[in-house]
Amino acid sequence: MTKHFDEAYRILAANDRGGYTVPTDRLYPFQWNWDSAFVAMGFATFDIDRAYRELERLTEGQWADGMIPHIVFHQPSDTYFPGPDVWRTSHTIPTSGITQPPVFGMALRAVHEAAEKAGTENAKARTLALFQAGLKWHRWWYKARDPDGTGLVALLHPWESGSDNSPAWDIALAGVPTTTDTAVVRKDTGHVDAAMRPRDEDYRRFIHLVDTYAVCGWDPVKQWEKTPFKVAEVQTTGILLKAGEDLEHIAKSLGLEAEAQELANYNDLTHKALLAQWRPELSRFVSRDLISGEDIEAPTQAGFIPLLGLDLGGGMVAAAVAEMKLWSNGMKVAFPTTKPFVESWEPKRYWRGPSWAIINWLLIDGLNRNGQPDMAEALRVSTIDAIEAEGFAEYFDPTTGEGCGGLGFSWTAAAYLWLSRKERT
Numbered sequence: 359m360t361k362h363f364d365e366a367y368r369i370l371a372a373n374d375r376g377g378y379t380v381p382t383d384r385l386y387p388f389q390w391n392w393d394s395a396f397v398a399m400g401f402a403t404f405d406i407d408r409a410y411r412e413l414e415r416l417t418e419g420q421w422a423d424g425m426i427p428h429i430v431f432h433q434p435s436d437t438y439f440p441g442p443d444v445w446r447t448s449h450t451i452p453t454s455g456i457t458q459p460p461v462f463g464m465a466l467r468a469v470h471e472a473a474e475k476a477g478t479e480n481a482k483a484r485t486l487a488l489f490q491a492g493l494k495w496h497r498w499w500y501k502a503r504d505p506d507g508t509g510l511v512a513l514l515h516p517w518e519s520g521s522d523n524s525p526a527w528d529i530a531l532a533g534v535p536t537t538t539d540t541a542v543v544r545k546d547t548g549h550v551d552a553a554m555r556p557r558d559e560d561y562r563r564f565i566h567l568v569d570t571y572a573v574c575g576w577d578p579v580k581q582w583e584k585t586p587f588k589v590a591e592v593q594t595t596g597i598l599l600k601a602g603e604d605l606e607h608i609a610k611s612l613g614l615e616a617e618a619q620e621l622a623n624y625n626d627l628t629h630k631a632l633l634a635q636w637r638p639e640l641s642r643f644v645s646r647d648l649i650s651g652e653d654i655e656a657p658t659q660a661g662f663i664p665l666l667g668l669d670l671g672g673g674m675v676a677a678a679v680a681e682m683k684l685w686s687n688g689m690k691v692a693f694p695t696t697k698p699f700v701e702s703w704e705p706k707r708y709w710r711g712p713s714w715a716i717i718n719w720l721l722i723d724g725l726n727r728n729g730q731p732d733m734a735e736a737l738r739v740s741t742i743d744a745i746e747a748e749g750f751a752e753y754f755d756p757t758t759g760e761g762c763g764g765l766g767f768s769w770t771a772a773a774y775l776w777l778s779r780k781e782r783t
């Protein structure tokens with residue numbers, strides 16, 4: 359176990375484009391938001407300056423209203439669709455117009471703590487600047503994506519979840535037309551087997567949404583009114599809560615009392631709202647489709663991510679853990695992102711079933727937080743084993759362990775470094 363550090367370092371170095379890391383060459387040739395947050399935590403295990411840099415370069419894409427976009431197009435590339443010409447946003451450095459899960463606050467705490475421990479020069483000033491960016495982004499989430507103050511934040515595009523083609527979106531996405539103003543010229547299927555990627559019909563809907571929001575001039579209020587896709591989502595909200603707690607912790611450690619209180623208020627609201635999304639009959643949390651008003655019951659990993667930010671009572675934890683064990687039963691690599699053997703489950707197709715190291719990372723943290731160290735440890739070891747057996751693939755087929763999607767993947771390298779740090783000390 360843990361023999362592959364040099365390969366992980368090599369991948370991060372190979373994907374470095376000058377202070378930021380692309381997820382993998384060609385398939386994803388720009389800086390992606392949540393990828394970079396995980397990557398920063400990977401860097402924090404051996405190069406604190408570079409870890410800060412990753413987050414700093416991401417904030418170069420932050421909009422005036424606080425949103426940190428899901429892609430920052432620092433340099434041109436013709437190997438990816440949709441590029442800046444499709445997004446039609448107006449930030450100085452071209453960016454996409456949507457966001458991604460706010461892992462940033464979690465990463466900042468990890469980097470800050472590593473810097474404190476190492477006595478890194480300028481750490482406080484660098485943390486402070488990034489903290490301000492993170493706080494601005496959390497304010498944006500609550501204002502733009504929860505205008506009714508429910509405590510749950512909504513996504514206006516499946517890509518914002520990071521789990522692009524999850525079965526969680528099947529019903530909500532069916533309400534989005536397949537017509538587009540933009541020609542859909544996919545590049546991803548030139549890099550990776552089409553059977554591992556979203557379908558063409560999904561892409562037409564993804565781009566329909568981009569066209570709709572470009573017409574709104576990317577104004578969050580207009581988008582909220584016009585969108586045919588609006589989901590109050592538990593994976594993103596669970597991450598927001600954990601990141602909010604981490605930012606609150608940083609605020610306290612920097613003596614920023616007012617900011618700490620502001621974050622505590624957000625966290626308290628979200629804590630209650632998330633708990634209300636628990637469904638005892640399903641033994642997991644559910645998102646809500648805000649267009650139809652219905653719960654989203656599709657069985658996906660998102661239902662367990664709230665453990666990351668919540669301290670559940672014993673009965674709830676036991677039920678969630680029993681359900682997670684049921685899904686993992688017989689799998690070569692846990693944790694499947696869709697419950698195995700349901701109709702929508704496709705073990706090789708991107709977010710419709712495969713196991714992802716970064717999802718396991720979030721689940722491991724949630725299980726540890728909720729007093730489940732044995733299950734957390736089993737998942738940690740199995741994630742490391744899968745990577746050592748198959749390499750730093752984008753994700754893994756849970757039934758065979760086969761590495762799938764893009765190869766030489768940055769966040770898989772980061773997850774490997776982070777999850778195996780115990781063995782290295």
Ligand code: DGY
Nearest residue numbers: 428439440517522546
């Ligand atoms: C893609 O293009 O596949 C990305 O996941 C969108 O962010």
